[in-house]
Amino acid sequence: MPGKPSPRSQRKVLPPAPRMVVKEASELMSFLVAQLPHKNRNNIKTLLRDGQIVVDGQTVTQYNHLLQVGQQVEVRREKGPATNAYKGLTIVFEDEHLIVIDKQEGLLSIATDTQKTNTAYYILSGHVKRQNPAAKVFIVHRLDRDTSGLMVFAKSEQAKKLLQESWQTAVEQRTYLAVTEGVLKQPEGTIRSYLQESKALVIYSSQNPNEGQLAITHYQTLKQTSRYSLVKVDLETGRKNQIRVHMQDLGHPIVGDIKYGARTNPIGRLGLHAWVLSFTHPITGESLRYQTAVPRKFAGLFSE
Known part of the structure; x- marks a missing residue:
């Protein structure tokens, strides 16, 4: 008689998790509720808690994680590894x-x-x-x-x-989230100026190319209220305090940033977060991309 199958041979091989493509920007929870109608919000929170939600290959546990068009979301069959x-x-x-x-x-x-x-x-x-x-x-x-x-x-x-x-060429994307005071008159645009540091360690902005290093910042408003804006900021250059100074140049300093003109601090911290980083691995040549959750205090200012 043939031997009894081993437990390993009896184990069912699960098919790979289906990938869901993001068609329009939204928060992760809203996307999952729409894509997984057989699961309620508590079910989805459990999946997030257990590290089973993956966005572009990276485990995401925050329900308010902002998704961008073209990203791929999948649900792991098993719990993800514990974070370090x-x-x-x-x-x-x-x-x-x-x-x-x-x-x-x-x-x-x-x-x-x-x-x-x-x-x-x-x-x-x-x-x-x-x-x-x-x-x-x-x-x-x-x-x-x-x-x-x-x-x-x-x-x-x-x-x-x-x-x-190789930093300038190796970094493919360096995106920040900034909570700024007021509503930006132009919801998106580019700021160019030359930055230099004073003896008092304050960065000054100038349009004179002889006064400092060229700094280029691209920005786009994602959400706003009557008092604050959530702004996506992409750095073309990476100068010291660049975003903080350029938001001040716009007349909309980052909340909590007294050094560069802020008058309010509604979240008890500086409203600046390094959100996305994509770069080429200097040794392996692999393309790496990481995106963090939107800080809860940021999202709380713009919750409906």
Whole structure:
């Protein structure tokens, strides 16, 4: 008699999850409710919580994640892997060369004279040393302490050098979300100016090409109320405080940004978030793209 089939041979192979293409921009929850009529909102929240919703290959857990036209959404058959989270940051990608994190507001990128340990660099140094005591991390670019969102660290001098040297060509998309004061007269446009830093560490904007470095910012209003606007900002250049200064130039400073003209702080933080980052891996040549959830405090200002 033939032997009894092993449990592995009896296991049913599930077909791959169907992919749903986004036809118009919307929040993830609204999209899933429309696409999955057999599931209620609580069912969908469970899928999100368990890491079973994937957007363009990246697990998304926030119901208010903003979808863009052309993105692909799928529902995993099984629970996704647990996220690698620390106080102040979450690791969204890691290989032998790079680490990509989602940094919370209030966390420094690197140490200062007065703060040595509450930094992304310190946390990630401890993370890699737990795997290999000789391991190090290297900062590729920075975010202001009060700006949240995506950052890249290298795990070798070579990866850092290659990525920094090719940054302007390697980065395919660098998109921020900004909550600004007031309603923009022109809902979208481009700002060009030359930026320079004063001795007081304040960035000034000028139309004189002899006064600083060229900065180019593209912006588009996504949502607005009578008092605030949610603005998508794409950087063509990456100068220090570029978005903050350019929003001030428009007459609509970022909320909470007293340094650059803000008069209100309705969310108790700077209204700036590094939302999307797409770049070419400096070692493997792979195209990497990451998109974070819209901060809840941002979405709360524009909820219906």
